[in-house]
Amino acid sequence: MARSALDHRVLRQFLAVAEAGSVRGGAAKLNISQPPLTQAIKRLENDLGLTLFERLPKGMTLTTAGRVLAEEAMDLLARLDRAEGRVRRTLEANPLIRIGFVSAALNGALQELLSSIEGRPVDLAEMTTPEQQSALIEGRIDVGLLHPPIDVKDLPQRSLGRDPFLAALPDRHALADRTELAFAEIATEPFVLFPREQGPSLMGAIERLAFEHNATLRVAASAPRVHSQLAIVAGGIGVGLVTVSMAKALQFHGVRFVEITDTKDRLFTELVIVGDADLIALD
Known part of the structure; x- marks a missing residue:
């Protein structure tokens, strides 16, 4: 069987150079001298028949082939590390x-x-x-x-499973005494939501719903925890969105939960x- 050009040692060397942007930096990262690392990178490129790095006056940058290999190498090495950890843990009672x-x-x-x-x-x-x-x-x-x-x-x-959202309204809100509402009725309201980075896909879904109702989503305040969001809603700052399971578990003073009838298949966690x-x- 022909020898593979790739093994975990050479992949770690390749990634060290890629991350450092130079053989010198990669060698320092690996705590080895430059000549053997330079040889290892050249041998890898020769074995693959590909140019993995573009040599610049100062440093190196990955080619398209190099970027593909870097992505695969990071995934492969992570899985190898995970496998080693799992195997070692079988020794534990x-x-x-x-x-x-x-x-x-x-x-x-x-x-x-x-x-x-x-x-x-x-x-x-x-x-x-x-x-x-x-x-x-x-x-x-x-x-x-x-x-x-x-x-x-x-x-x-x-x-x-999926958990659809309810509207969380200040108890003084005009819709707070309703048992259900359509999203169009709150689309133009200021919202109290989570930070975008906490749920970018969900935030995008809310924005699309607002857009479909000729509105631009307005986020008046955001907080990472549901309890914090509901405290802000209770203060009258805006309308919140809370899952059915969370609403069942909570009794929050100053907030009413109302079913949104037309978003169950689109607005859920x-x-x-x-x-x-x-x-x-x-x-």
Whole structure:
């Protein structure tokens, strides 16, 4: 069988040069001398028959082929590191299960997961979806409870279902005594929402709904926690959006929850559990 041009050692060398932008910087990063690193990069390019770096008067930059290899190399090395960690942890009699979760998982999903692994030691960390994706790829957590869309390759996952949004209105609002409303009735209102980076896909969906009703989404205030958002809503600053499960769990003074009849299929959160197949109970 022909020798592969790629192995974990040369990929780490390649990434060190790519990240540093020079052989000198890559050598310093790896704590080796420059000549063998220069030779390793040249040998890699020769074996692949491709130019991976464009040599500049000062430094180096990746070619198109180099960028593709860098992306694949980061994914491959992360999976190798994850595999090594999982194998080593089989030596432990009752290994710690490291769990990442978004705040929405506190409405039942996290509790159900913990019940399913009762008796096992756990380490819990509240993390955003992007943070969990990185941690899963790098093997820093074993299970993630996060929002789609996700970009985690080669790991089992399953949906835990959708949770539609209700309107959260100040109890003095003209619509607060209603049992239901259409999104058009609140499209032009100032909103109290989450930071965009916390849920860019969901924020985009809200913006599209407003646009379809000839409005531009106005965010009067934002806060990362639902309790903080509801406190702002209660103060009359704007209208909030809260999931059905969260509304059932909360009794917040000064806020009324009203069903939005025409957005159930478009305005919702979805939780996905990702990780070891035995831990996430795949059907």
